[in-house]
Amino acid sequence: MSRPIYSITPFTLLDYPHNSACILWFAGCNMRCLYCYNPEIVLGKGRVSNEETIRFLQSRQGLLDAVVFSGGECVLHKNIIPLIEKVKEMGLKVKIDTNGSSPDILKQLLDKNQIDYIALDYKAPQSKFQNITQSDLYDSFEKSLELILEYQIDFEVRTTYHSDLITEEDLIEMVAFLESKNYVGKYYIQFFKNNVNTISKLERSINKIDHEKLSTPTIKVILRE
Numbered sequence: 001m002s003r004p005i006y007s008i009t010p011f012t013l014l015d016y017p018h019n020s021a022c023i024l025w026f027a028g029c030n031m032r033c034l035y036c037y038n039p040e041i042v043l044g045k046g047r048v049s050n051e052e053t054i055r056f057l058q059s060r061q062g063l064l065d066a067v068v069f070s071g072g073e074c075v076l077h078k079n080i081i082p083l084i085e086k087v088k089e090m091g092l093k094v095k096i097d098t099n100g101s102s103p104d105i106l107k108q109l110l111d112k113n114q115i116d117y118i119a120l121d122y123k124a125p126q127s128k129f130q131n132i133t134q135s136d137l138y139d140s141f142e143k144s145l146e147l148i149l150e151y152q153i154d155f156e157v158r159t160t161y162h163s164d165l166i167t168e169e170d171l172i173e174m175v176a177f178l179e180s181k182n183y184v185g186k187y188y189i190q191f192f193k194n195n196v197n198t199i200s201k202l203e204r205s206i207n208k209i210d211h212e213k214l215s216t217p218t219i220k221v222i223l224r225e
Helices: 052-060 079-088 104-113 126-133 138-150 168-180
Strands: 005-012 021-026 067-073 091-099 115-121 155-161 183-192 218-222
Touching: 005 052, 021 052, 052 079, 067 079, 079 091, 079 104, 091 104, 115 138, 126 138, 138 218, 155 168, 168 183, 168 218
Parallel strands: 021 067, 067 091, 091 115, 115 155, 155 183, 183 218
Antiparallel strands: 005 021
């Protein structure tokens, strides 16, 4: 039996705006972001099957509004589409946390109207993307961003900030890139969590940004501690 899910967070009010949700943490990822603080999920093996997950969700009907598909990278898993379809059939909303590396899968889900909200990780400007993510998937990320904008689905763009990896100048460049794609809205900067295990050994991040300087008339930069 396939067990793609590392663990389940049974309840959260923080991960899907204005909705109660659970989180499905999918094992495995096609990036190795230096600052990643979920190495046990990214490098580990799944322990929960889709069948066990459905039984859990059935037991939570009436208590949850939504399911957050996270990881790792959830859309890598071959049975992700039928699982999401089953969740939607149960009357639950679906949010996907993604690094944007699988635009083809995203398009299939968007074509079927199977996603209600997307959190898209904008890892780094193109010049630093390969080093920070240890992958060559920038073009896929860009295609995913364009696709999400085309479908006009509710979504957010977010970047994890570590002062040794990304500068304020990089963030200005990233905001300009979003503007070039005609993105309008909020852009979330998440501060790196110091004193946690990460994929790469990093020094302490100096989590201080002049976010007012980064915002533009069309994009509002919001800091998340």
